[in-house]
Amino acid sequence: MAGEAVRLPGTLDLRRWSLILTTGIAVAVVLSGLEPAMHWRTVGDDAYYYYGVARGLVEHGRPTFDGLTLASGYHPLFLAICTMLYALLGAALPAAVVVLAALALAVHGAVCLKLAEQLALGPISSLLFGLMLVANPALLQSVWMIGLESLLAVPLLAGFLLVCLRAVDAPEEAPGRLPSAAALMILLIVARLDLAIVAAPVFAFAFRRRPLGVVLGGGALAVVLGAYMLVHLSVFGSPLPASADAMRLLSRPLVERHLHAVLHTGYYIDFLEHPLRFVMNALRSLRFAVGVPSGVGEVSAGRLLAGALLLAVAVAVAAVLRPVGWTKLRRDPRAALAAVVVLFVLLLVYAGTVRIYYLRPWYHGLNAVALALAGWILVARHLRPLGHAWLLPAAYGAVLLGFGVAAFTESPPAFPLRRAEVARAAVAILPADARIGAFNAGIYGWAAPERIVNLDGLVNEAAFAAIRDGRLARYIWDEAGLRYLLDVDPADSLVAMIDGNERSPLRLNLEPMETWSDGRDTHTLWRIVCTVGCGAH
Structure with missing residues (x-):
């Protein structure tokens, strides 16, 4: 009609x-x-956590070469699929995930x-x-x-x-x-x-x-x-694999721009999609509210x-x-x-x-x-x-x-590639046996799995106590055995990429993040800062 x-x-x-x-x-x-x-x-690097764990399972029989906290327990089916795809396709795993x-x-x-x-x-x-x-x-x-x-x-x-x-x-x-x-x-x-x-x-x-x-x-x-x-509390030291977002909220004074307070970056928006993680982190954040920096509630x-x-x-x-x-x-x-x-x-x-x-x-x-x-x-x-x-x-x-x-015929995304370059450049300027800690280390760990350690799993009672007392650097030194921390602000990297600086050469510098004495020796936790090619610092 x-x-x-x-x-x-x-x-x-x-x-x-x-x-x-x-x-x-x-x-x-x-x-x-x-x-x-x-x-x-400018895709995020969450999937690279799973890619890295899958590669570790296939090549080394354990989640990653460095014993990364199992940050993939949140999506076990995806991890299983990634592991099978990596065993079949190797480095083509990201392209297969696209399809x-x-x-x-x-x-x-x-x-x-x-x-x-x-x-x-x-x-x-x-x-x-x-x-x-x-x-x-x-x-x-x-x-x-x-x-x-x-x-x-x-x-x-x-x-x-x-x-x-x-x-x-x-x-x-x-x-x-x-x-x-x-x-x-x-x-x-x-x-x-x-x-x-x-x-x-x-x-x-x-x-x-x-x-x-x-x-x-x-x-x-x-x-x-x-x-x-x-299981995660007893084996991996964290009740939820991605609960490091709460640590980001508490540790802003120590790692500066890289760990933005969740209320200012939108990390808490993820919690709306993950109700259980939201509740757990909210309780933990309240419990250790003493360490919350000023200005978070503005x-x-x-x-x-x-x-x-x-x-x-x-x-x-x-x-x-x-x-x-x-x-x-x-x-x-x-x-x-x-x-x-x-x-x-x-x-x-x-x-x-x-x-x-x-x-x-x-x-x-x-x-x-x-x-x-x-x-x-x-x-x-x-x-x-x-x-x-x-x-x-x-x-x-x-x-x-x-x-x-x-997507198989498209050029790879520039942002992940740039972060991979940062990881390889950071490894090149350090001694051959040095390992580097990084937060949000998905792409970094995929690019340099034997040298980059993911610190997002560093969430337990002792870590929160260290955060609260201002001893996070020493905790990373003692518990994780790390002497270097990769501090590249993703937001700065993003601005640099949009400005066309992704083709500029990288320049990484070592800066002391924190120095302390244990009574016998003086220790320094160094941070690797990207001064050219990753945005202004």
Whole structure:
């Protein structure tokens, strides 16, 4: 009929998708303008932790050559995949991760369409699902270099929610769906441990739908995560592998610019994606609050932005729940599960939007997905009947996979390459047996695995006591056996790269970081400072 909007499966008509598309493009444009110095090539180095551990497992039979604290316990499935890929492909591992990340995004898009169809979402919640695809960098993470450690969990989460929702909609079929839901939940938790906080209660609710089931699910979750933390406390000295962010907050006076206070760099935005880590680090930070430097609590533009977005999320939550009503949520399992999904999406949108402002503006990835959605709309106008709508996620997957394959022919990102050059240059100016400590040492450790020691795992009671008492340098000297610390500010490196200085020669200097006497000898912990080619210091 003329003038009638073509409808996708469920209630996702083209007008709504047009709104989603417009919103996504607007978000991409605005965010890219907020921080023009950022560039898609400035990927972070989190994935290099896993690459380094995988190489150590393959080549030396242990996580790394220097016995690096296992910083990869947070995404065991990703570590297992990286280890297998390194055994097969060697140094081509990062390129293979690019293609796998694109595949994960493609599967995620297809499953989310099915999930939205199953929920038969209304205008607000379907818009939120569209935003999850279009305007959320926490899910899109970059199809270029980094992100599979999180992206691997994204399609698993969507598939898990879809199976649980179908079990709620058709209780008579729930027993048959139980094995697939359990398998997906296990894979999901192994892919990303903190998602057990979402998976266990939803699983118990979907297949028992009794208060006792939720309690049992929560109890099982507590046992699993409790055992995991005990292992890290007893074996690795840290309850959570990435909990060094709390140390960054406390150690700013000692390592200066390299360890920014979390409230001023956006590290705390990561905590919004990792609720368990956030709680643990918050408790530890409070416990050792004596060592917090002055000025950390001051109001900044970033904190104001975070507060404003948090308020916006609260308003959106109220808008979603008000039409449903609490009575319906209590009586209708499907409405309650839909509310859980929508709230989770809201959290991801919030965390991802704030994070993109601070750290990694993957707005080119956003534009790519926006173009894919535009292609969906054009194709949908010619699909009658819409029984052929499977072509839409297939086209979406082809676009994303194309980005991954194209990455094999792209020049490697300049920022990681520059940091690798810094690592090799630092090794060259020191004695052959000298080992260097570094925070955020993913790329550094990948470039010089036998010489660079990752200090992000240096988080335990003794380390926090040393931080509190101003003895971190001595602690690094005594406990880690290190005499040198690589102090290259990533922000300065970024500015230098954008200014075109990535081609300038490196110049590294040794400067005393701290000198002290133990009564018999005088000791100095040296820091390696990049004065040319890494930004101004």
